[in-house]
Amino acid sequence: MSELKQSRPKGTQDFVPPDSERRRQVEAAFRHLAACYGYREIITPTFEHTAVFVKSSGEGSDVVTKEMYSFKDRAERDLTLRPEGTPGVVRAALENRLRLPCRLYYVGPFFRYGRPQKGRFREFGQVGVEALGEASPLVDAEIIYFGADFFRRLGISDCTVQVNSIGCRTCRPAYRETLRKSLFDQKERLCADCLVRLERNPLRVFDCKVETCRQAVQDAPTPRQHLCADCERHHEQVLSALTRRGLRHAANDRLVRGLDYYNRTTFEYLSTSLGAQDSLGGGGRYDYLVEDFGGPPTPGVGVAIGLERTLLAAPVAPAPARRHLAFVIWLTEAERAAAQELADRLRTDGIAAQVDYDARKVKGQFRSADAAEATCCIIIGPDELAKSVYSLKDLATGEQREVASDVLVEAVRALFRD
16 A cells, blocks of 8 residues: 555645635635525535536537546446536536526536646636526626626726627537638647647637647637627627626627537636636537537526636735634633633524633733634633633733623624624
């Protein structure tokens, strides 16, 4: 058996206090906002049948060919740790026969094998919303606005929005052939991956980060130049709705997203504070995915947001010097049971409380309270028990006073508010 490694796997990270608490605050802000927009939470498995992601993302996509954590279980079933959220949500909506239209949001861990970079990990947190059964371009605009609203509420002031349309099954086939012919003339500048993309899905060449490939597509025809009348109308209505909402946005004719299931609207949020990996998240419309999974024709649109990059871009609020925690101090063994009873009483009233049962000396208990970053200490000794009072010490100011038993809860809450 190999020796136990005392380090986390490459591409993962630990969230220890206070970073863990900050992450949960961001997740809570997302849940609250999603509920305000009419979304309800869906929780799907961390792993799915591999076919779910192959079907949705496309056999030739980078996600499928390079980034998925796939394995066989003991029954030889092909399974994959989820690399993204939309396919699992669509599968669950179909399997559980959810009534449409429905609005769903998710929060959870996702997995992609890639080169770890700033804000990019092999296990990463992601939040997202999916609107199934809604075809209006106003829904596209609302979801784009939702993401911008989320970042604004977190204080990310440098977030910019880019929007594009990549057409539909009516207009995209002809455009794809036009693009393929254009890129074929530039094939000596394309990397090996893009030569494969050229045959399978040439739109993915726009996503390549290799500099020669980026140069090759500079003069290539763009999707917006080949939209059918319906797609052009849809796109114009999305942009008009964003303008009415007062959301600044920019056109990006090369924004195609790296997954096969998108059609019409694609969008992305960027932050200048992130460096090369500047995307906070993005999404788009996927009107054919439910049908591809065997369901009825059903429009859909969604957004996915990366938690790690969001945390990097969001301003860090000054951490409070003390937690909202009351630490109960007992002076002698005779008061230890009373300390435990008081802690239980405080918890029943919704106040976080802690007792150090191991420390034999009062000084050690105060050290434990300081390590826990408690707001206050409540001291119980023989005199306090005899008089039905407690000594309440504010650990931020050092002030200590006697408080009657019947007003203790109010006194502690007052310290928490301060």
